[in-house]
Every structure is written in structure tokens, then in C-alpha cells.
Amino acid sequence: MAGLDARDTRFLLIVVALTLFTPILLQPFPESSSLAQFNAGYPDLMQRFAIFGIFAIGFNILFGLTGYLSFGHAAFLGVGSYATVWMFKLLSYNVLPGLILAVITSGLFALLIGYISLRRSGIYFSILTLAFAQMSFNLAYSVLTPITNGETGLQVYTDDPQYLLAEGGLTTTHIFGLAMNKSLVAPVGGWEFTFNVGYYFCAVIAIAAFYLSLRIFRSPFGMMLRAVKSNQQRMSYTGLNTRPYTLAAFVISGMYAGLAGGLMASMDPLAGAERMQWTASGEVVLMTILGGAGTLMGPVLGAGFIKYFENIFSKINDNVLHGWFAFLPDGLEDLLVTIVHPFVGKGWHLTLGLLFMLVVIFLPGGLVEVGQRLRRLFTRRGGTPDAADPRHAPKSAPHVAE
Amino acid sequence: MVKSLKTRRDVLKSGALAGAGLATPVIFTGSSASAFTNEPTGATVTLGFNVPQTGPYADEGADELRAYELAVEHLNGGGDGGMISTFSSKTLDGTGILGKKVEYVTGDTQTKTDAARASARSMIEKDGAIMITGGSSSGPAIAVQALCQEAGVIFMAGLTHSNDTTGKDKKANGFRHFFNGYMSGAALAPVLAARYGADRVAYHLTADYTWGWTQEESIAAATEALGWSTIDKVRTPLASTDFSSYIAPVLNSGADVLILNHYGGNMVNSLTNAVEFGLREKEVNGRAFEIVVPLYSRLMAAGAGENVKGILGSTNWHWSLQDQGSKAFVQSFGTKYGFPPSQAAHTVYCQTLLYADAVNRAGSFNPCAVVEALEGFEFDGLGNGPTLYRAEDHQCFKDVLVVQGKENPENAFDLLEVVEITPVEQVTYDPEHPMFAGGALGECNPGA
Numbered sequence: 068m069a070g071l072d073a074r075d076t077r078f079l080l081i082v083v084a085l086t087l088f089t090p091i092l093l094q095p096f097p098e099s100s101s102l103a104q105f106n107a108g109y110p111d112l113m114q115r116f117a118i119f120g121i122f123a124i125g126f127n128i129l130f131g132l133t134g135y136l137s138f139g140h141a142a143f144l145g146v147g148s149y150a151t152v153w154m155f156k157l158l159s160y161n162v163l164p165g166l167i168l169a170v171i172t173s174g175l176f177a178l179l180i181g182y183i184s185l186r187r188s189g190i191y192f193s194i195l196t197l198a199f200a201q202m203s204f205n206l207a208y209s210v211l212t213p214i215t216n217g218e219t220g221l222q223v224y225t226d227d228p229q230y231l232l233a234e235g236g237l238t239t240t241h242i243f244g245l246a247m248n249k250s251l252v253a254p255v256g257g258w259e260f261t262f263n264v265g266y267y268f269c270a271v272i273a274i275a276a277f278y279l280s281l282r283i284f285r286s287p288f289g290m291m292l293r294a295v296k297s298n299q300q301r302m303s304y305t306g307l308n309t310r311p312y313t314l315a316a317f318v319i320s321g322m323y324a325g326l327a328g329g330l331m332a333s334m335d336p337l338a339g340a341e342r343m344q345w346t347a348s349g350e351v352v353l354m355t356i357l358g359g360a361g362t363l364m365g366p367v368l369g370a371g372f373i374k375y376f377e378n379i380f381s382k383i384n385d386n387v388l389h390g391w392f393a394f395l396p397d398g399l400e401d402l403l404v405t406i407v408h409p410f411v412g413k414g415w416h417l418t419l420g421l422l423f424m425l426v427v428i429f430l431p432g433g434l435v436e437v438g439q440r441l442r443r444l445f446t447r448r449g450g451t452p453d454a455a456d457p458r459h460a461p462k463s464a465p466h467v468a469e
Numbered sequence: 470m471v472k473s474l475k476t477r478r479d480v481l482k483s484g485a486l487a488g489a490g491l492a493t494p495v496i497f498t499g500s501s502a503s504a505f506t507n508e509p510t511g512a513t514v515t516l517g518f519n520v521p522q523t524g525p526y527a528d529e530g531a532d533e534l535r536a537y538e539l540a541v542e543h544l545n546g547g548g549d550g551g552m553i554s555t556f557s558s559k560t561l562d563g564t565g566i567l568g569k570k571v572e573y574v575t576g577d578t579q580t581k582t583d584a585a586r587a588s589a590r591s592m593i594e595k596d597g598a599i600m601i602t603g604g605s606s607s608g609p610a611i612a613v614q615a616l617c618q619e620a621g622v623i624f625m626a627g628l629t630h631s632n633d634t635t636g637k638d639k640k641a642n643g644f645r646h647f648f649n650g651y652m653s654g655a656a657l658a659p660v661l662a663a664r665y666g667a668d669r670v671a672y673h674l675t676a677d678y679t680w681g682w683t684q685e686e687s688i689a690a691a692t693e694a695l696g697w698s699t700i701d702k703v704r705t706p707l708a709s710t711d712f713s714s715y716i717a718p719v720l721n722s723g724a725d726v727l728i729l730n731h732y733g734g735n736m737v738n739s740l741t742n743a744v745e746f747g748l749r750e751k752e753v754n755g756r757a758f759e760i761v762v763p764l765y766s767r768l769m770a771a772g773a774g775e776n777v778k779g780i781l782g783s784t785n786w787h788w789s790l791q792d793q794g795s796k797a798f799v800q801s802f803g804t805k806y807g808f809p810p811s812q813a814a815h816t817v818y819c820q821t822l823l824y825a826d827a828v829n830r831a832g833s834f835n836p837c838a839v840v841e842a843l844e845g846f847e848f849d850g851l852g853n854g855p856t857l858y859r860a861e862d863h864q865c866f867k868d869v870l871v872v873q874g875k876e877n878p879e880n881a882f883d884l885l886e887v888v889e890i891t892p893v894e895q896v897t898y899d900p901e902h903p904m905f906a907g908g909a910l911g912e913c914n915p916g917a
Contacts, residue, residue: 111591225911335587341583381576
């Protein structure tokens with residue numbers, strides 16, 4: 068189907084199904100149960116899953132295929148957000164012009180940064196991209212305040228021109244009249260499922276982005292990028308100029324990031340400078356490595372994993388903990404709360420860090436390796452995981468600096 | 470002839486599918502039609518406490534959280550009732566809000582606008598919070614206020630001191646009890662002029678975001694009106710932790726007063742740097758060099774230690790006040806946590822009580838009813854004397870305290886002394902004052 072072989076078609080269909088049923092899958096616990104705390108099926112988080120999924124898929128096209136580790140991808144995310152909010156301010160709350168401009172500006176921005184940074188490879192490339200991203204962050208944070216509104220964040224005000232906004236038009240973000248914040252809440256038994264327009268909008272775009280990345284992975288272009296990763300020098304010796312390929316990968320990946328940034332602003336019309344900070348760039352690297360660099364599904368899993376921790380674990384406070392352990396005797400309860408306390412609430416970074424270490428040490432292929440190991444365990448086909456599924460498995464690539 | 474493949478099993482399967490298909494619309498129409506966002510239907514009501522637990526304002530956030538927990542305890546009838554007994558409105562009786570037990574969820578704003586909004590959205594969408602409160606920084610507070618306006622819930626601002634919160638970014642669903650930059654300037658400038666002379670030259674170091682900008686503007690305007698001049702205004706990033714490179718140029722700038730428009734961890738670091746550079750021993754034009762911190766708090770004074778002695782600033786409330794409300798609050802906070810509350814704790818405690826009382830008086834959780842109940846509301850007994858929630862901009866008007874770092878503190882909490890209580894008339898301004906103009910409250914939004 069659509070230029071894919073049977074296997075990839077099946078893979079894509081599974082992804083589509085998972086995406087469409089996310090509102091149900093992420094709501095496994097009934098509302099009244101004490102585990103409802105762990106439900107993640109609310110619009111904001113689901114939107115984040117889809118958006119950061121796109122971001123990570125795009126990052127993976129660069130990092131997973133060419134091995135070039137960009138430490139400044141958040142800059143493109145930020146550029147996309149600012150472009151979209153400006154479209155809201157100038158035209159109307161329809162997200163389409165904003166998203167198009169976000170992809171174009173971030174693409175141009177990536178072309179500029181990529182053209183300069185790709186003159187170097189390995190660690191020097193990473194540092195160059197990091198420098199550019201920090202530069203963009205500082206520009207957005209203080210120097211370009213008239214354009215970015217600095218630390219306060221760019222917002223839409225009622226006195227903005229909004230030339231295309233009709234009298235009495237929608238004042239929330241929408242796509243041709245369909246408001247993003249519209250939700251259908253369906254209580255089924257003890258469960259409550261929220262089907263949100265914004266989420267499905269992001270989901271459809273995420274599926275398209277995933278399909279595009281699948282095609283790139285399978286294309287001759289993708290093959291060239293892999294060749295760059297495995298041995299760039301040998302490619303140069305055979306007379307191939309690798310720069311156009313890496314630059315194209317960099318720009319495509321920058322456009323993905325811009326699209327993700329635009330979607331972020333479309334779900335919540337505000338662009339803050341901190342989404343360009345180096346921590347945000349580091350986050351997407353973590354997502355990709357945690358999920359499995361170079362695999363198709365890995366980055367999406369990694370993105371979901373990190374966002375889940377950020378939003379669910381950070382909300383567990385001592386009060387909730389006391390609720391959980393209330394059945395224990397007082398002394399024991401307090402002891403357990405004291406032990407668990409540093410790992411939840413504001414300590415969610417700590418838990419995430421520990422898990423990240425565990426994954427990197429015991430599952431070097433990332434979270435997707437769990438699936439592969441399980442499959443190997445049950446099918447007993449033997450051989451290496453690569454033999455079972457050669458194309459979806461991470462390959463042991465030489466370090467980017469080599 | 471085509472052989473029919475329909476077995477009994479297939480028929481059953483398609484029947485089940487069709488049944489599910491037919492049932493779907495019925496399930497979907499089952500969603501309850503409520504009058505406003507997150508209308509509480511059970512025996513409890515959920516409030517969302519969105520405070521910085523990490524970042525430069527984490528200390529203030531932690532203290533706010535303590536005060537919120539105390540307020541919830543008091544609303545539910547626990548503890549000694551705190552300021553409920555001194556509050557001039559008597560609708561709170563320890564049975565929660567409108568008879569519903571108060572529950573709460575907490576979130577971390579990380580002192581970042583993005584994170585604050587994400588956290589607030591999850592409270593509204595996931596936890597069903599009917600009111601969001603908190604913020605220890607104006608950037609996030611303004612961003613969350615706008616979000617609450619869109620979502621149709623009430624926002625009770627915590628510690629936010631920017632003019633914009635109830636100025637150009639004011640929203641119908643948002644309310645602020647805390648004072649603002651203009652009030653600080655109006656209260657502080659006369660004291661500064663009286664103490665340090667009317668012809669001083671000021672140098673501003675300003676946290677680079679909405680609060681810093683508006684406070685800098687307010688203080689500069691207020692001091693210049695009394696004869697001071699401003700030699701330079703330098704913006705510093707909020708995330709800075711070392712201010713040495715900003716302090717060094719002050720030494721030879723010709724200024725004889727340094728105004729630190731910094732708060733929380735920023736102020737602790739910048740003041741410490743300034744003292745390390747010997748600014749306090751310095752003499753310029755034959756007069757002692759002075760440092761001013763327009764927005765002061767006990768937590769910052771504690772962080773900066775010895776360095777705050779003698780330094781002037783303004784504050785919303787201080788635990789050493791001797792009115793009934795303050796005494797009751799300090800008493801119950803101290804009993805629970807073992808130390809006196811900060812101004813951040815005080816303002817969020819008041820906000821929670823004010824919200825609960827407004828709902829009780831309105832007889833409904835509907836945001837529009839609450840807005841109506843709070844607009845133009847006059848109250849007393851919450852530690853600041855008679856206070857008005859002005860209808861035009863949802864800002865509280867009350868006396869402002871001018872404080873000074875104490876020279877000989879008697880204990881670890883006795884760090885500030887009240888120099889003057891500036892009467893409310895002196896800090897009141899017109900809603901259309903140029904520093905506040907440009908915004909509009911708009912219509913209250915009940916959502917749904």
C-alpha cells in the first residue's frame with residue numbers, strides 16, 4: 068500500500084490503530100480507582116505525545132540515519148512556535164497558515180545552520196549546533212524581545228491586528244472552524260474517555276510524518292544516509308559528495324521540528340523562549356536514545372515515555388503518597404512516604420535519570436529492544452535480533468566522532 | 470455461482486460489530502452537559518495549586534504550598550481555623566466550600582511559562598480543577614491567567630508583582646491579592662528620598678521579564694518624580710546565578726544607589742555579589758553608596774543573611790504585624806510548620822479563603838458568579854487592614870509596608886522591620902494609568 072511492502076503496510080496500520088485508540092489505551096484505570104492518577108488520556112498530554120513524537124521522528128532522520136548528533140534541535144522547535152503565534156497575531160486563529168510558515172521558516176533556518184555546521188562532523192558538529200541553539204535562545208530571550216516578548220512568552224492579545232479574523236469569529240485556535248480545544252467526553256462504565264479535536268489533528272499529522280519517515284528510511288536517499296553513518300570517508304573516496312545528503316537530512320529534520328513547534332503553538336497559543344533552551348535540545352536526544360536510535364518506532368516511544376514522566380510523576384505529592392500507604396501503620400507509612408518522596412513530584416528527574424541509566428546499560432537498543440527480546444523469547448527462532456527483523460533493529464554503528 | 474461464506478460465526482461477528490456501531494452514538498451522547506467547566510458534581514471540589522517547586526523561586530513556591538495546605542485544612546474544619554475567625558465575611562464554617570469537601574492537586578511551574586501552562590492544563594483537563602491558583606513569578610502567572618480565561622476557570626494569582634498582571638494582561642477570570650510594582654514605587658520613593666536625599670543617581674539591575682520591566686519603570690518614575698536621576702538600566706536573564714559581571718560596571722558608573730529589581734534566588738545572588746564587590750562601603754560624591762531592593766521578602770532576607778542589614782524595600786505583608794488576622798495566621802502556620810509564614814504564603818492563603826468565601830456568597834461555583842461576588846468586594850481581617858477588590862481591574866487595594874533589613878535580629882526569622890505603613894490612598898492609581906492601560910478584562914468565561 069502507498070509504496071510500502073506488505074510488512075511495512077502492516078507496521079503502519081498498527082501505528083495508525085495505536086494512534087487512533089490512544090484516548091482509550093491511555094485511560095486504563097477507572098476514574099474512581101486510586102490508580103486513576105496514572106491515567107494519561109487527557110488532551111494536553113496526548114497532544115504532547117503526538118507532537119514530541121513528530122519532533123523525535125524528525126530528529127531520528129538526522130541522528131538515526133546519518134549519525135550526526137545535533138544538540139540544537141530545540142531552536143527549530145522554537146522558531147516554528149514563534150512563526151505560528153505570529154500568524155495568529157497577524158491573520159487569525161486558523162492554524163493552517165501558521166503551520167505552513169512554521170515549516171518554511173524552520174526549514175530556512177535549518178538550511179542556514181546546517182550549511183555552516185555540516186562543515187564539521189562528530190563532536191565538532193554537535194558543539195556547533197549547540198552554540199547556534201544557545202545563540203537563538205539568548206536572542207529570543209532578551210535581544211529580540213520585540214519579536215519574541217522575551218521571558219514572558221509571545222502571546223496573542225485582543226488588540227493584535229488579526230486581519231483575517233471575522234467579526235465574532237473563533238477566538239481559540241481552530242482548523243477551518245473546528246476548535247482545537249473541543250472535546251467529546253464519553254463516560255463508559257467507570258471509565259471516562261476524552262476524544263479531543265486537537266489531539267486527532269496532531270495525530271493525523273503525526274501519522275503523515277511517520278509515513279514520510281518510513282518512506283525516507285526505505286528510499287535510496289535513506290540508504291545514502293546510512294552509508295554516511297557507516298563510513299563517510301569511504302564514500303568520499305569513491306567520489307561521492309556526502310554534503311548535499313547530510314544537508315538535506317538536516318533540513319528535513321529541522322522542518323519536522325518546526326512542524327512540532329507549530330503544533331505546540333496551535334494547541335496552546337503561546338511561545339516561550341525556554342522551549343529553545345539546551346535542555347529542550349537534550350530532551351529530544353534522550354527521547355531518541357531511550358526509545359532506540361535508528362529505529363522507526365523507538366523515538367516515538369521515547370518521547371511518550373519522557374512526557375509521561377514529566378506530566379504524571381511530577382504531579383504525585385506527599386498528600387497522594389499518604390493516600391496510597393494509608394492502610395499501613397503510621398510509622399511505616401511515614402517511612403515509606405519518606406523513601407518514595409525524592410523520586411516523585413519535583414524529583415521526577417531523578418526517577419527518569421535512573422531509568423535512563425538502566426535502559427542504556429541493559430537495553431542498548433532502547434525500549435524497542437524490549438519488544439524484540441520478548442518476540443525472540445516466544446518465537447524461539449534463535450539467532451540475533453537483527454536476523455528476526457533486520458530493518459527495524461538498531462545497528463551497532465561506529466561512534467559519530469570516529 | 471459464488472459460494473456464500475457466511476457461517477454462524479461470521480453472522481455473530483458482524484452482528485456484534487453492528488451492535489457496537491449502533492451503540493456508539495448512544496454512548497457519546499451520554500456525556501453530561503454541565504453549565505461550566507469542571508462543575509463539581511460529587512461531594513468534593515478540587516482546587517489546583519500551581520507553584521514553582523524548582524527554579525529561582527522554589528523557596529517561595531514551597532512556602533506557598535504550605536500555606537495552601539493550611540488553607541485547605543482550615544476550610545475543611547481542621548486546625549484552629551486561622552484567619553477564618555478574623556475574616557470580616559462570615560460564610561466560611563469549616564464544611565468546605567458550599568458544603569463540598571476541598572481537595573487539591575499540585576503542580577510544578579518550574580518558573581517557566583510553558584511548563585506552568587502545561588501543568589495548569591493538566592489540572593483542568595485531567596484532575597477537574599475548578600480554580601487554579603499560584604505562581605511565584607509574573608511571567609507564568611500572566612500565562613496561566615490567560616489559559617484560565619480560555620478554559621473557563623477562575624485564576625487566583627499568587628505572588629505576582631508585575632503591573633501587567635492586572636494591567637495590560639488583566640483578564641475577567643483572574644484576580645490578584647498581592648500588590649504590584651507601581652504600589653512599591655509609590656510607597657518606597659518618599660522613604661528613599663527622605664533617607665538618602667532628593668538628588669541621588671540610581672543604577673537599575675533588572676530581571677529581564679514582565680515583572681522586572683514594570684517594576685523598573687515604576688520605581689524609576691516614582692524616584693525621578695522626587696528629583697532622582699537614573700543613570701542606567703541593565704537587564705539580567707532570570708536564569709542567571711552569578712551577577713558579578715553586572716555588578717562590576719556599577720562601581721565606576723557614577724551612580725550612588727543600586728536598585729535591584731530582582732526577586733528570590735536572583736536577589737540573594739545579586740545582593741551577595743554587590744556586597745562582595747564592596748558596594749556598601751563605597752562612597753560616591755561624598756555620600757554612602759546605597760542598595761535598594763524594591764520587592765522584599767523574609768525568605769530572600771534569610772537567603773542573603775548578613776547582607777540585608779539596613780537595606781530598604783517594600784513588602785505585601787510581614788509576620789510581625791500585630792493585627793488580629795496576622796496574629797491568628799502566624800499562630801496557626803507556626804504551630805503546623807514551626808516557623809512564621811512568608812508574604813508569599815500569606816497572599817496565597819488569603820486568595821484561597823477569598824475564593825471559597827466568594828463561592829459561598831455567590832451560592833455557585835460558576836466562574837461568572839464568583840467574578841461578580843469578588844468584584845468590588847470590601848473585606849478586612851486578613852492581615853492588611855481594610856481591603857478592596859477593585860472591579861475595574863481585579864486588583865486588591867490595601868496598605869503597603871516599607872521594610873528594612875534589621876540590624877540586630879533577635880532570631881532567625883526576625884530579619885525585617887517595618888519602617889512605615891504606607892496608607893492605601895497613597896498607592897491607589899487610576900485604572901487607566903499609562904503603566905496599566907492597554908488591556909481589557911473582557912467577559913467572564915464559564916467555559917463549557
